[in-house]
Amino acid sequence: xxxxxLVLGIETSCDETGVGIVRGHTLLADAVASSVDEHAxxxxxxxxxxxxxxxxxxxxTIERACETAGVALTDLDGxxxxxxPGLAGALLVGVASAKALSIALGKPLYGxxxxxxxxxxxxxxxxxxxxxxxxxLVSGGHSSLLLVEDVxxxxxxxxxxxxxxxxxxxxxxxxxLGLPFPGGxxxxxxxxxxxxxxxxxxxxxxxxxxxxxxxxxxxxxxLKTAVARWVETQQRAGxxxxxxxxxxxxxxxxxxxxxxxxxxxxxxxxVEDILIGGGVAANSRLRAMAVERAAAKGLRVRxxxxxxxxxxGAMVAALGAELMQRGRAPSALDLPADSSQPVTTVVA
Amino acid sequence: MLLxxxxxxxxxxxxxxDGSDVxxxxxxxxxxxxxxQLAPLIEAVLADTGLxxxxxxxxxxxxxxxxxxxxxxGLVTARTLGHALEIPVYGVCSLDVLAVEAVDSGxxxxxxxxxxxxxxxxxxxxxxxxxxARLSGPVVARPDTVASEAPTVGEGAVLYPAAFPHAVxxxxxxxxxxxxxxxxxxxxxxxxxxxxxxxxxxxxxxxPKSVL
Ligand SMILES: [Zn+2]
Numbered sequence: 001x002x003x004x005x006l007v008l009g010i011e012t013s014c015d016e017t018g019v020g021i022v023r024g025h026t027l028l029a030d031a032v033a034s035s036v037d038e039h040a041x042x043x044x045x046x047x048x049x050x051x052x053x054x055x056x057x058x059x060x061t062i063e064r065a066c067e068t069a070g071v072a073l074t075d076l077d078g079x080x081x082x083x084x085p086g087l088a089g090a091l092l093v094g095v096a097s098a099k100a101l102s103i104a105l106g107k108p109l110y111g112x113x114x115x116x117x118x119x120x121x122x123x124x125x126x127x128x129x130x131x132x133x134x135x136x137l138v139s140g141g142h143s144s145l146l147l148v149e150d151v152x153x154x155x156x157x158x159x160x161x162x163x164x165x166x167x168x169x170x171x172x173x174x175x176x177l178g179l180p181f182p183g184g185x186x187x188x189x190x191x192x193x194x195x196x197x198x199x200x201x202x203x204x205x206x207x208x209x210x211x212x213x214x215x216x217x218x219x220x221x222x223l224k225t226a227v228a229r230w231v232e233t234q235q236r237a238g239x240x241x242x243x244x245x246x247x248x249x250x251x252x253x254x255x256x257x258x259x260x261x262x263x264x265x266x267x268x269x270x271v272e273d274i275l276i277g278g279g280v281a282a283n284s285r286l287r288a289m290a291v292e293r294a295a296a297k298g299l300r301v302r303x304x305x306x307x308x309x310x311x312x313g314a315m316v317a318a319l320g321a322e323l324m325q326r327g328r329a330p331s332a333l334d335l336p337a338d339s340s341q342p343v344t345t346v347v348a
Numbered sequence: 349m350l351l352x353x354x355x356x357x358x359x360x361x362x363x364x365x366d367g368s369d370v371x372x373x374x375x376x377x378x379x380x381x382x383x384x385q386l387a388p389l390i391e392a393v394l395a396d397t398g399l400x401x402x403x404x405x406x407x408x409x410x411x412x413x414x415x416x417x418x419x420x421x422g423l424v425t426a427r428t429l430g431h432a433l434e435i436p437v438y439g440v441c442s443l444d445v446l447a448v449e450a451v452d453s454g455x456x457x458x459x460x461x462x463x464x465x466x467x468x469x470x471x472x473x474x475x476x477x478x479x480x481a482r483l484s485g486p487v488v489a490r491p492d493t494v495a496s497e498a499p500t501v502g503e504g505a506v507l508y509p510a511a512f513p514h515a516v517x518x519x520x521x522x523x524x525x526x527x528x529x530x531x532x533x534x535x536x537x538x539x540x541x542x543x544x545x546x547x548x549x550x551x552x553x554x555x556p557k558s559v560l
Contacts (some may be wrong), residue, residue, distance in 0.1 A: 049546035055420050055542065059427045067381065073432050089417045092383045096421045098430045099387035104401055104432035333387040 005077040005324040008101070009317025010058075010063065012094030013086025013114050013223035014141060015039055015050045017057035019065040020314030022077075022321050027124040030307070030314040033057035040181045041098060044171065045140075049088045065313065067233050070174055076107055080320025083111030083331070083348040085340025086141070091337035099333055104219075108330035110320045111348040113341055115144060115153070115312075118277035120322055121315030122149050125304045132272035133302075134266040136157075138258060139278030139311070140167030145216045145265045148275075151319065154325050155320070155343050158265050159216025162205070164282045166254055169220035171249050187247045188283050195246030196285075201226050201253040206260070216265050222249050223253055231294050247290065255286045275302045277315075282306035284328040323347060349403045351429070352527035353388065355422030356414025357440040357464065357503070357520045359436070362389040364397055367528035372396040373524045386425055389427040406435050408530040410442035411522055412466065412543040413472040413486050419542050426540050437540045442518045443474045443486050443502070444535035445521040448528070450501040451480035455517030461496055463504025464520075471504035471511075480534065481551065490543045509534055 004024025011018035015036055021029040035053035039045045057257050066073060080096035084091055095111065102109035114302070119135045135146040135155075143161040148154070164172070167184055174183025179190060204219035227250050234241050258280075266274050274294055281288060294301045308314060323330075328347060335348055349363040359378035372393040377387040409426035410417045416475065423439075432435035443462040450456045458478050463471040466488050473494055474485030487494075491504065492510035505515035518525075529535050547560065 046548060051416070051420060051541075052544075052548065055424050058424050060433045062431065064429070089420070093420055093424050096383055096386065097424045099431055100425045103390060104429050106401065212419060214515060276471035333391060334383075335383045336384050 004322050005250045006071065006075055007078045007080055007317045007320040008076050009313045009315070009320050010081040010094040010098050010310055011313045011316045012054045013082045014090060014311055015045045015053070015082070018311060018313030018316070019060050019061045020312055020317040021069040021071060022124060022314060022317040024321055024325065025123045025127060025259050027314055029065040030312050031061045031065040031068060032312055033061050036182065043175055043181055047089055050087060050088040051093060054090055054313070058093060058097045071225070073101065073105055076105060078108045078110060078320055078324050080110040080316045080323070082114045082117065082316050083335055084114065084338035085342050086114055086339060088337060088339040091339065095335060095337045102333070106132060109333065109335065110323050111331040111335040112316060112323070113320045113343055113346050115142065115146065115317040115343045116151055116155050116346045119146070119148055119155070119239060120319035121277065121308050122275055122302050122304045123322065124224065124314060124318050125308060126302050132271050133273040133275050134262060134269065134271050135275045135277065136258060136262040137264055137278040138166040138280035140171060141165055142278065143218045144343065145262060147269050151336050152323050152346055153330050155346060157262065157343050159214070159218070161218040161220060162214065162345070163221035164301070165217050166218065167221055169224050169254060170280065176228050176231050177241070177246060178336070179185040184280060184283060187251055190244050190283070191248035191251045191285065193298045194242070194244030194246070195250035196248040198242070198245035199230060199249040203253055203257045206257060215259055217262065218257060220254065223250070251283070251285050255283070255289045258286060259290045262290065263293055263297060263299065270294065273300045273302065277304065277309055279310045280311040293318060329337050350406045350408055350527055350531055351404050352408035352523040352530065353386060353390070353422055353425070354410030354432045354442055354445065354526050355386060355418045355525050356410045356412040356523050358418070359434045359520060360385045360389055361521070361523040362386070362393050363523035363527045364393045364399070365531050367531065368469055370442060370524040370527055373522070380418070382421040386448055394529045404433055404435060405435045408526050409437065409447060409528055409540050411439040411538055412442050413466065413488065413545045414442060415467060416542070416544060423540050426553060438530050439473065439538035439540040440526055440535050441482070441486060441543060442521045442527055443472065443540065444482055445526045445529055446481040446501050446518055447482065449518035449522065449525040453476070453517065456499050456501065460499040460501060461512070464502045465504055465507055470503050471508065473504065482535070486543065486545065
């Protein structure tokens with residue numbers, strides 16, 4: 001694999017400044033600078049704060065990635081960058097930096113789709129992607145089911161959230177329970193000692209009627225409201241809230257809907273491999289439930305380790321390397337940052 | 349060969365300076381598309397002069413103040429080019445560039461102001477002596493609170509004639525003049541750090557609303 005392309009990937013779609021370096025399917029460096037602490041007191045990511053942090057972190061993170069990988073910028077064969085979807089101003093910092101690298105090094109530039117990169121990253125851990133496969137991407141910014149025929153050209157959206165993203169629901173429920181931002185890891189931890197069937201929270205878009213129009217779509221806003229209502233009712237009655245039980249029951253509802261729909265989508269499209277990515281894929285219950293339910297249906301599940309599930313530069317580099325290996329055309333230097341880049345556009 | 353660019357206004361301006369004068373200059377045509385236009389314009393000025401990236405020996409960038417999104421495109425581009433090409437990067441206050449152009453082109457004679465558009469009905473403002481040396485600022489202010497009879501350079505004077513009745517000289521900073529300012533060290537050379545002058549607009553998280 002020494003002749004596999006050496007690619008640097010830049011990811012700035014939200015609050016992580018990520019720079020990864022891969023050679024083909026081999027991960028060489030995954031440097032991430034996060035501004036999450038600066039957003040914690042606002043209970044969510046503040047775009048201007050994130051954009052300022054990206055500017056400050058960009059070059060130091062590139063340097064750190066090169067040091068870790070033991071490569072010089074001049075060794076690179078190509079540059080990949082998330083061109084969308086994401087926060088417009090945040091994306092722009094990464095895209096501009098990638099273009100500058102492309103000019104300075106005289107190497108091709110690939111402006112890639114963030115969601116397709118979440119799919120491609122699994123190659124760094126588990127080798128070549130099973131194609132076609134069903135990808136479920138769940139994070140604070142997205143909740144999507146994708147049919148992946150070819151990760152470099154053919155990614156079809158089957159469904160997505162119609163309101164909050166799964167990770168957003170974790171953040172909001174964490175706030176209700178007085179747990180810190182970001183909510184995902186804290187809910188997961190609290191749920192570990194809770195009873196998952198203590199409270200029967202609603203499963204959004206699973207009624208027969210909803211399934212007609214939204215078979216592969218998600219809705220988490222009703223669930224979040226149900227949790228809020230339950231907590232407030234208990235508080236008004238003077239009862240103490242069992243945070244562990246609420247967290248476990250909420251988490252169970254989210255994971256139940258996610259895995260149910262992913263399995264249904266895989267079965268409907270006749271694919272045997274399910275790939276899970278995005279920050280929520282780090283959730284221990286989701287991983288366990290998906291593996292268990294898929295095994296019962298004779299399906300395989302691949303989930304990269306948590307560090308590769310959250311936003312990072314390695315996933316962008318992984319997709320860039322795949323694009324180069326499959327001979328796809330690079331982007332032009334007037335590549336825009338597109339906050340709503342459709343998943344069908346793998347390379348902009 | 350010095351590569352200079354400024355993205356602190358709605359336009360992108362790029363120039364090359366060979367040590368004695370500006371040898372190429374390009375200006376964008378689409379406002380507010382800094383991210384799309386800067387890199388192609390850099391390639392264009394290199395192509396105009398038959399130069400290649402290895403000929404670049406330094407980068408000059410306008411550090412604002414100006415609208416944040418565009419400003420960052422220029423700064424991250426400058427920092428990344430400097431790092432990858434291993435050449436120095438010089439920042440210059442974008443208002444200083446307008447001041448030097450105004451002095452050298454004879455548009456002003458005594459002390460004067462430079463005012464640019466800060467949006468939200470405000471201006472970025474600095475004052476200069478007759479040689480173009482900055483005396484105060486830059487600050488961000490409402491035009492009526494800093495109204496002046498002094499000759500005023502820049503788009504702020506054009507936008508707010510009631511506050512700045514004596515508009516003179518250039519309206520927006522150009523990369524050609526930025527390059528001259530750096531090549532001749534006519535203004536303070538800064539690190540390529542943005543002059544935001546404003547804090548991010550943020551609201552601290554509120555307690556959840558009742559849902560019952
Ligand atoms: Zn993501």
